Amino acid sequence: MYEQYPHPPRRLPLAGVLRLARPSDIWFKPALSVVASVGPPNLILLALGRLDLALYTMAGSLCALYGHNRPYAARGRTLAWVVLGMVGGLALSLLAASLTSRAAVLVTVGALLAAAQKTVRDATRVGPPGNVVPTFISSASLFAPQTLAQVPGHVGLALAAGAWAWLVGMVPGLLRPHGPERRVTARALNAAAAYAETRGTAEGHARTRAACAAAVHAAWQSLLAGGARRDRTRRALERLVVRAEVALAAPADTDPARLRAWARELRGTARVPRAGSAARAEDELLGVEAELAEPRPPLRRRLAPYAPLAARTAIGCALAGHASLLLGVGRPYWALVTAASLYQANVTLTWSRGVQRVVGNLVGVLLFAALAPLTHGHPVALVLCSIALNFGAEALIGRNYWLGSVCVTPMALLVTEFAGLQDPGRLITERVVDTLVGALAGFAAAVAVTNRRAGDRLEHALTTAERAREDAARLLTEPHPAPAALASARRALAAALVELRGTADAATGEWWQRALPEERVVLAEQAGHRTLAATVRRQGLVPQDHDPGRTTEDIRP
Secondary structure, three states: OOOOOEOOOOOOOOOOOOOOOOOOOOOHHHHHHHHHHHHHHHHHHHHHOOHHHHHHHHHHHHHHHOOOOOOHHHHHHHHHHHHHHHHHHHHHHHHHHHHOOOHHHHHHHHHHHHHHHHHHHHHHOOOOOOOHHHHHHHHHHHOOOOOHHHHHHHHHHHHHHHHHHHHHHHHHHHOOOOHHHHHHHHHHHHHHHHHHHHOOOOOOHHHHHHHHHHHHHHHHHHHHHOOOOOOHHHHHHHHHHHHHHHHHHOHHHOOHHHHHHHHHHOOOOOOOOOOOOHHHHHHHOHHHHHHHHOOOOOHHHHHHHHHHHHHHHHHHHHHHHHHHHHOOOOOHHHHHHHHHHHOOOOHHHHHHHHHHHHHHHHHHHHHHHHHHHHHOOOHHHHHHHHHHHHHHHHHHOOOOHHHHHHHHHHHHHHHHOOOOOOOHHHHHHHHHHHHHHHHHHHHHHHHHOOOOHHHHHHHHHHHHHHHHHHHHHHHHHOOOOOHHHHHHHHHHHHHHHHHHHHHHHHHHOOOOOEOOOHHHHHHHHHHHHHHHHHHHHHOOOOOHHHOOOOOHHHOOO
């Protein structure tokens, strides 16, 4: 174990918080999906003169934002669970709204729902946009006028829109059935090429190696999520990921140009390029079946590490909502949602998200002020602007969260006007106040509720990585290890190293934390990557005489 004394509080960053990143290679997919999912239900309600029901259809329609990086078989399952979770949260909120009108009770219910949604979505790693969308829907529904008799009909509307969102998310698979797997494999190849270009030198080594390891791990996660059914295309993609994995373990023996050429060939629907001989490739992939046969840990076990984050979310959302009530703001759920949107893996990232949220919301209310005269002119303009803002939010949020918030804020304000036009000045004032209240209360809870388990999780990740290295090293000492066992051990070690780096980064960003075993983390990563290189050479994936840095430490249990 490591010493139990705290680090001094860390400085919270400002530089770079608002810096724009490069757009995602699939930024247009969620943007177009949300337009196709939200547009038809809203236009139908507009034709029927029932835009007041748009909140309920949007609960289902916004499910189309999820699962774009998953293979279609896994995406179908993910979207189904997302729809059920979204509709379940909506049903609980509507039920609470129909049973009581006490704002304090409703805020408390909203805070507990927000904590549950945050925990489940982080533990299941459903991906962006995470818990913010379901929290917005369930929190807004808590303050929508409701009777018990109306609940089934409104929930039915959400289910119908959710079914449409599921279809929108799955239809692209008819044209490009392996599109997600091809994209994630291309990312792994490009990341491996960038790392191979360093030749394992110190300059830029740690950063590019971590990026390469994360990309390779994400590729395996995506391919394995497709289930046990593996067709020819998927096997070819797995062989390419193995090539990227080899580059991670032995960058000096890798040709970056070939990796980039393979990545380019994965664009479109052309045949997947072949990598290596068929006999050797099959030996490399024998471990995949073993991994697919491994049972996943139960959900309760996966939820346990997120208890501190759940406590932060519940307390922060409750503080924000009740503070908004004390200030007399008519929509306390805006403050609640602001607090819920802040919470990231650690306090440092939470601070950055808070700055981004505040800046984006303040600019967003200015955009709403400019759009209000247009949207008040005709309901068609109101619906079309809302759809356009949905597109803009998803197209921009990958560049930086604050930029996406510039579109999300006026979109949320327009949703409140579907049931009837309101005074723009009052809406803007309440939104600004709730944004500031939610950000301050949410961050205060993040600082107050210290994640004491961050160090425990790091210790567990270290132990897992060290044991995975020992298992791989033990196989290397055997004269004839089974190819399946060696391949599986190699991937288990690579996954453990990725998890170790992510856990260490999360623990390092905590506001007040006991001393972390930073030297032990570095040594575990170095030893792990040396052992990875040894397993790659033992499998014959690269020539063994091209490893000047190999020592007995690589294979010693």
